Amino acid sequence: MPTAPPLGLRERKKLRTRREIAEAANHLITEHGIEHVTIEQIAAAADVAPRTFFRYFDSKEDAFLSDHRDKLATFRAALLERPANEGALTAVRTALLGLADIYEIDRDEVLCKARLVAESPGLHLRSLELHADLQQSIADAIATRMHVDLADDMRPAVIAAAVSGALQAALGHWVANGAREDLPTLVGAALDLLDGGLDEFGRP
Amino acid sequence: MPTAPPLGLRERKKLRTRREIAEAANHLITEHGIEHVTIEQIAAAADVAPRTFFRYFDSKEDAFLSDHRDKLATFRAALLERPANEGALTAVRTALLGLADIYEIDRDEVLCKARLVAESPGLHLRSLELHADLQQSIADAIATRMHVDLADDMRPAVIAAAVSGALQAALGHWVANGAREDLPTLVGAALDLLDGGLDEFGRP
DNA sequence: AAGTAACTTGGCATGCGCTGCCACTTTAGC
């Protein structure tokens, strides 16, 4: 694994500024709703110029969802670090359960953000984009482990869509029910549903 | 089924205007790329005021993808009209193959638009939204046919995610290979992959 | 057939999102 690089003052300042902007966005948007918060306000709360905001984030949606993006980056790293001899589905399943753990840890924050995402079309769109990125990561990993090319063989893409969709569905169900159930258990159940095949459903 | 209502002059004019705006958007965006086309230009080409554009579409992306939205509306209608005694998966599969037929009919146009969507972040986002709508329609249909509630039982959502993901993957593969293969066949193969279960994949 | 109500359209004004550009300050490496 890559050893931690010694961050200079510059890098630490940048990370700090980024975090302050993201936190300002979180607070303001959580309290007032995203359409009632301007980038100017977020920048003022983070004590930077509006122009600086755009050096760190493309939009206020990006800033608000940066936590989520970080979680998915962690997932991606975990997936890449699974043992090479592990089967594709096993690796993905393990990494997805790890992601579910992360969501469970930040339970309240995830729940709160999910409600705001559901109410805002713009946030919903960005959220879909993050999910598509996740799906792409999974497809890449599966193709690598199956020793096939994504361009030639569509099976990895199909499996990735199904698996990431299962996560999405489990997450949606978890959020809709106020996060009362155990998320990793839900995700595991959703994945089991796929593993067993869908043939049993839908016959009259 | 609902009988066709007799459209008055007003309604016909509105449909015509909508079509003209969409066609103007198609031509201009196809030729120059979406980021080099302004709404003002689209409105001028359609011979309406810029203000009027926004009475028909929320954005130029919406106008450009209105064909696609119509196709998905057709799919939704076809899915709802499947026989009530048909199994959930069978109904969805049949409707999806019908959608694949529609794509195949407009092969060149679909292919051209898909390339533009892949190149434009904004278009990609809107396209993801359309896919999410499709997935929701499928989840509703499956829940109805399984006689369960989406809020209580997450299985319909999981299955819908997998199935619509299969379509998406097949479509992506079809486009990536220049639409040389038969799309309904591809979609069928992707669905078969899910029906059989994923257990066979991923073991080392 | 005339009049009225409802609807569509166009133009105006406005606010916000986002980007390019340049000058100023701060950090890094020699």
Added chain:
DNA sequence: GCTAAAGTGGCAGCGCATGCCAAGTTACTT
């Protein structure tokens, strides 16, 4: 310390998107 590189802030500008109101058009009623 000196120079090069990088981060920051302010400015100007374009395009998107919406509210509002006046003018023109269609639909319905008597």
